[in-house]
Amino acid sequence: SGSVIIAPSILASDFSRLGEEVAAIDRAGADWVHLDVMDGHFVPNITFGPAVVKAIRPVSEKFFDCHLMIEPCDPFLEAFAEAGCDGLTVHAEATRHLDRSLRTIKALGKRAGVALNPATSEETIRYVLDKVDLVLVMTVNPGFGGQAFLPATLDKIRAVKAMIGDRPIDIEVDGGIAVETAASVVEAGANVLVAGSALFRGTAAGYGRNIETLRDAAYG
Ligand code: DX5
Ligand code: ZN
Numbered sequence: 001s002g003s004v005i006i007a008p009s010i011l012a013s014d015f016s017r018l019g020e021e022v023a024a025i026d027r028a029g030a031d032w033v034h035l036d037v038m039d040g041h042f043v044p045n046i047t048f049g050p051a052v053v054k055a056i057r058p059v060s061e062k063f064f065d066c067h068l069m070i071e072p073c074d075p076f077l078e079a080f081a082e083a084g085c086d087g088l089t090v091h092a093e094a095t096r097h098l099d100r101s102l103r104t105i106k107a108l109g110k111r112a113g114v115a116l117n118p119a120t121s122e123e124t125i126r127y128v129l130d131k132v133d134l135v136l137v138m139t140v141n142p143g144f145g146g147q148a149f150l151p152a153t154l155d156k157i158r159a160v161k162a163m164i165g166d167r168p169i170d171i172e173v174d175g176g177i178a179v180e181t182a183a184s185v186v187e188a189g190a191n192v193l194v195a196g197s198a199l200f201r202g203t204a205a206g207y208g209r210n211i212e213t214l215r216d217a218a219y220g
Helices: 015-027 050-059 074-083 098-107 122-131 153-164 179-188 204-218
Strands: 005-008 032-038 063-069 087-091 111-116 134-138 170-174 192-195
Touching (some): 005 204, 015 204, 050 063, 050 074, 063 192, 074 098, 087 098, 098 111, 098 122, 111 122, 111 170, 134 153, 153 170, 179 192, 179 204, 192 204
Parallel strands (some): 005 032, 063 087, 087 111, 111 134, 134 170, 170 192
């Protein structure tokens, strides 16, 4: 398999120093920057919106991977695209017309992702795979950092991997990804690892080591 992409979730960073944290994780060797947008409606927590994405955009040239945990999502896609996101991932459970939401993202010129909650079947995405660049298999229930990885999601990662076949679609995992779980998700087929608490621990000086430790663990 190809190389693993490490995407630190800034949800676990120090929000009082958000720009410095994004700069630090960039310097430390992050491949992507994962942005968790929560609305207090689709998920039981609130984070930030497009204005914050726009404010941190000049700090890093890395791929801004925007995970939209908002319902509805369609009215906000353009604002997040204009704020500087490179990829927009919507939840299958948060849009009534998933095909339309994915078309909108592609029309905005962004990479299109679809996220699946732990209880959502991979069958939900079978007929939209021609419009998908990334499938995000949630490995916890979205809303909070620091939760325990759900082992039942490994079978779903395998099922998604089998379904996408040789299409050039990334499989991302998010939630409870750490040294203990990285090898199993990669073995199952994931190639993009989101991690918050496992990477933003210690001081900024240690972020590089945290990333390399996770990367090493991913290769078993
Ligand atoms: C959960 C978010 C995750 C979260 C992961 O709703 O989508 O990106 O920040 O945090 P950890 O890695 O701490 O489980
Ligand atoms: Zn996320």
